[in-house]
Amino acid sequence: GIQVEQSPPDLILQEGANSTLRCNFSDSVNNLQWFHQNPWGQLINLFYIPSGTKQNGRLSATTVATERYSLLYISSSQTTDSGVYFCAVAPLSNDYKLSFGAGTTVTVRA
């Protein structure tokens, strides 16, 4: 199956700092999503971005499908940005499932 690698595994930031999270995947995809898992376990949709660039407030994401990677940018980080960020992909073979990376744990300190 498709492999998804996220880096770095852990990130500690000072409030106000900017950061970049990376997601590499091993095959062509027709779905790529970024999620933030809240402390209660729910996955919150951040971006649906199989290709291109999107922005939502302080967050933005870019997927370069031809090079098989996606980046999630967090600007002016706040303590509420803390948590685990997951990248998930579905391959072109259309097997109706998302394959998740191991996640990046972000800690923002005041």
Next chain:
Amino acid sequence: KAGVTQTPRYLIKTRGQQVTLSCSPISGHRSVSWYQQTPGQGLQFLFEYFSETQRNKGNFPGRFSGRQFSNSRSEMNVSTLELGDSALYLCASSVLRGQGDDEQYFGPGTRLTVT
């Protein structure tokens, strides 16, 4: 629109028992998927249903089963529970087309503890 709902939110069971978890998708969504999250294995796909048909199943033993009803609600069942089944079980639904490229939306999860 209401989001994906899952019941119960928390569950404690004993080894050897069975458990049934329920998921109601977003209104109009016909595809429902189930995932298991554990600290050791991360997020793993269990199965996916569309129009009451299982279209894909992950690498889990036969003790894990599921079904989907005509109103798109889904249940998953785990029989003969083992300690290793302790996990957060997440349900996701996707938009009407039910294609592999659909955006998926997740429910709050059911946290199962097996003692």
